Amino acid sequence: MRRAFIVLMISVGLTGLVLAEEGVKKNRLRPYEFGMVTISQNSMKAGISPVIFDHWLHRAKFTCRLCHLDIGFGMKTGATNIRAANNIRGFYCGTCHNGKTTFADKTVFAACSKNPSKDDEERCKKCHSTDRDEKRETDFLNLIEKFPKERLGNGVDWEKAEELGMIKPIDFLEGISLTKPPQKLQKDFTLDSKFEGMPDIIFSHKKHTVWNGCEVCHPKPFVGVKKGSTKYSMLEIFNGKFCGLCHYNVAFPVTDCQRCHRKPIQR
Amino acid sequence: MKKIFFAIVLAVCLTGLAFAQTGVKRKKQKPYEYGMVKIDNFSVKAGIAPVIFDHWRHRARYTCRLCHVDIGFGMKTGATQIRALNNMRGYYCGTCHNGKTIYDNKVLFAACSTETSKANDPRCAKCHYTDKLQKKEDEFYDFAKKYPKGRFGNGIDWEKAEETGLIKPIDFIEGLSMKRMNITAQKDFSLGSKFQGMPDIIFSHKKHTVWNGCEVCHPEIFIGIKKGTNKYTMVEIFDGKYCGACHISVAFPMADCQRCHTKSVQQ
Numbered sequence: 082m083r084r085a086f087i088v089l090m091i092s093v094g095l096t097g098l099v100l101a102e103e104g105v106k107k108n109r110l111r112p113y114e115f116g117m118v119t120i121s122q123n124s125m126k127a128g129i130s131p132v133i134f135d136h137w138l139h140r141a142k143f144t145c146r147l148c149h150l151d152i153g154f155g156m157k158t159g160a161t162n163i164r165a166a167n168n169i170r171g172f173y174c175g176t177c178h179n180g181k182t183t184f185a186d187k188t189v190f191a192a193c194s195k196n197p198s199k200d201d202e203e204r205c206k207k208c209h210s211t212d213r214d215e216k217r218e219t220d221f222l223n224l225i226e227k228f229p230k231e232r233l234g235n236g237v238d239w240e241k242a243e244e245l246g247m248i249k250p251i252d253f254l255e256g257i258s259l260t261k262p263p264q265k266l267q268k269d270f271t272l273d274s275k276f277e278g279m280p281d282i283i284f285s286h287k288k289h290t291v292w293n294g295c296e297v298c299h300p301k302p303f304v305g306v307k308k309g310s311t312k313y314s315m316l317e318i319f320n321g322k323f324c325g326l327c328h329y330n331v332a333f334p335v336t337d338c339q340r341c342h343r344k345p346i347q348r
Numbered sequence: 349m350k351k352i353f354f355a356i357v358l359a360v361c362l363t364g365l366a367f368a369q370t371g372v373k374r375k376k377q378k379p380y381e382y383g384m385v386k387i388d389n390f391s392v393k394a395g396i397a398p399v400i401f402d403h404w405r406h407r408a409r410y411t412c413r414l415c416h417v418d419i420g421f422g423m424k425t426g427a428t429q430i431r432a433l434n435n436m437r438g439y440y441c442g443t444c445h446n447g448k449t450i451y452d453n454k455v456l457f458a459a460c461s462t463e464t465s466k467a468n469d470p471r472c473a474k475c476h477y478t479d480k481l482q483k484k485e486d487e488f489y490d491f492a493k494k495y496p497k498g499r500f501g502n503g504i505d506w507e508k509a510e511e512t513g514l515i516k517p518i519d520f521i522e523g524l525s526m527k528r529m530n531i532t533a534q535k536d537f538s539l540g541s542k543f544q545g546m547p548d549i550i551f552s553h554k555k556h557t558v559w560n561g562c563e564v565c566h567p568e569i570f571i572g573i574k575k576g577t578n579k580y581t582m583v584e585i586f587d588g589k590y591c592g593a594c595h596i597s598v599a600f601p602m603a604d605c606q607r608c609h610t611k612s613v614q615q
Contacts (some may be wrong), residue, residue, distance in 0.1 A: 104580055104589030106416075106423040106568050111437065215433070222437050232418040232524050236439070276573055278534055316577070319567045336417070338562045339528035346532070 085103050109137045112236035113137070113221035118158050123165070130209040134329075137221060137235050141242075142184070144252040145327070146294040151258045156326060163192035174208070174213050176257065243291060250292065260334045266290065270308065271344055281344040302326055366372035373576070379503035380404070380488035383598040389429050391476060400477040403598050404488065404502050407510075408495075411519040412594070418525045419443045423593060441475070492572040501600050510558060518558065531600065533557050537575065537612050548611040569593050 110117075113258040124131045139148065148154050152173060155161040161173065168175035169192075173249060177184070180191030190204055197205055221235075231238035241246045252258070289298065290305030302323050303311045312322070318325040318335060328335050335341075361606040363575065377384075383403030390399045406415065415421050419440060422428040428440065435442035436459075444451070447458030457471055488502075495514060498505035509515045519525070539549040556565070569590060570578050578590070585602065595602050602608075 103571065103578065104593070106564075106571055108427045109420050109422050111429065111434075112420075142418065175394070216430075218431075218433065220566055222433075230524055230549070232420070232526060236420075239425055278532055279573065280529060282533060314570060315567070324429055334565065335564050337526070338566070342531075343529055345529060 111218070111219045112225075112234070112271060115234045115236075116140075120161075120163065122159055122162050127165070129205065130211050132208045133211060133217075134208070135221070137219070137237070139251065140239065140292075140331070141224065141248050142250060144255050144294070145292045145331075146297050147187070147250075147252055147254060150294065150296045151254060165195075168192040169194060176254065177300065231333065233337055239287040239333075240288060243254065252294070264295070272308075272341060275314075278346070280339070280342040280346055282341045284341075297327075353439075362451055378485065379492065379501070380485045382501045382601075383407075385425050385447065387426065390431060394432075396472065397476040397478045399475045400484075401475070402484065402488075404491070404504070407506065407517070407559075407598070408491070408515050409518060411517045411561070412559045412598075413564050414519055414521065414525070417561065417563045418521060432462075433597075435459040436461060443521065500604050501598075506600075507555060507581070531562065539575075541609065542581075547606070547609040549608045550610045551608075564580065564594075 095310055113135070116137070118134045119131050119308045120134060121131030139339075149156060153161075154173065163173045167173050169176065171179055174192040178189050178192035180188060185198040190207060192208065194201060225235065225237045229238040229245070230236060231241075239248070243250065254261075267286045268287045269283055269287070272284055274281050299306060313323040317323055318328075321329050325335060333340060380402075385401045385403070386398050387401060388398035416423060420428070421440065430440045434440050435445065438446055439457040445456050445459035447455060449456045457474060458477065477484075492502065492504055496501060496505040496508045496512070498508075506515070510517065520527075533554040536550055536552045536554070539551055541548045566573060572578055580590045584590060585595075587595055591608075593600065600607060
């Protein structure tokens with residue numbers, strides 16, 4: 082009986098996969114779902130719910146660079162293969178979630194433990210939880226209530242929120258991050274559009290480095306620092322490569338054409 | 349035994365799917381029914397009537413882009429999963445229907461609340477429709493008599509209504525929409541027909557952008573902006589993809605062949 086059900090689900094799933102092709106509007110994620118990552122390589126096997134990680138909760142407090150570079154989280158779901166043992170030893174989530182670090186006068190709860198007892202259940206559920214969507218959404222709405230609104234993604238203009246000083250993302254972790262001499266920023270420059278009538282892109286290193294430093298983008302996915310070293314097309318970007326690596330799932334989505342294509346056209 | 353039963357059910361369903369609606373004339377919707385969407389992700393479960401949304405009422409006042417991009421409504425029935433909670437917090441319907449927004453010197457009623465007694469509040473019934481559809485039909489005819497007639501869909505030539513200034517769809521919501529640079533619409537171009545004798549399509553970006561900006565169609569439905577990047581067929585369009593994403597259910601339906609296939613054939 083159960084097997085028949087599984088077969089049915091698989092066939093439905095495969096049909097869905099075949100049908101999920103081009104030419105249709107994708108289902109738009111709800112604001113709180115944008116940047117949500119389900120991590121389940123090891124959880125399910127260990128008999129615990131997968132971890133649901135919300136980017137919004139963390140990006141309001143930390144830079145992208147801090148987690149994706151200094152701590153070393155990958156940028157594809159499942160790529161990091163985080164284990165409880167890592168967290169317990171102070172890696173990945175456990176870098177901050179160690180029961181010692183303080184943030185906003187509160188001690189940050191410790192991620193994972195070797196032999197969790199019944200009392201730990203609430204702590205486990207802070208990350209290993211799939212079944213509290215309404216609470217998650219309410220938490221989200223409360224967090225972002227005062228932030229400037231945006232029409233896509235999380236519905237938050239994170240760039241403006243940072244500019245206005247409403248959020249001050251931390252970029253340094255004592256004992257892990259290294260202090261380096263600040264590098265002088267290149268001025269904004271244009272990336273020419275290849276299509277007549279389409280405005281050129283104005284790219285701002287300044288806006289990007291606030292969150293990413295150098296290392297999130299260079300040398301991968303952008304190998305060169307000289308304009309023109311890396312060749313890429315909008316199709317690749319829409320496919321999640323280059324700019325699309327972030328401007329798809331976490332940073333404002335590429336649907337907002339003129340947010341990048343904004344150089345007035347010479348006539 | 350049960351397994352066989354499931355296999356049979358599955359086979360019957362798939363056969364049904366394959367034969368559905370080939371070779372017969374579909375039932376034509378009444379003008380007021382065209383673009384009607386029944387939204388029932390949560391309503392009936394919560395003990396209230398489903399929402400019945402009329403595109404005609406809203407498209408006479410707002411662009412498609414405003415709701416489907418800036419506000420973020422999906423384009424498939426049920427895809428958006430709107431909750432009362434969202435509306436009350438100013439998302440989805442609640443973006444405008446908040447008891448504060450003024451349209452045409454009237455305050456727009458607030459969508460959803462925690463305080464109403466579900467059953468009898470006339471405000472609930474404005475969307476959670478319990479009246480006879482006859483009432484909607486009467487309202488529609490009263491509404492439609494102001495506009496130039498068309499022969500399909502709502503029986504209204506929306507394009508002409510906009511061109512002649514009878515309707516001036518709003519494309520901006522303060523605090524949510526973004527002021528973006530205008531991109532000059534590309535000149536009308538032809539899409540070659542693949543069938544001898546069938547006139548080529550003349551596609552007008554100008555006519556489309558009035559309602560859709562760039563973002564309703566690009567990059568999701570049409571990934572590239574360069575002619576020829578997307579390959580698609582009439583069969584796919586009839587299946588609700590590409591042009592069919594709108595021109596089946598809301599925009600004028602494709603039964604009106606020569607409204608697109610307009611280029612006179614060279615003899």
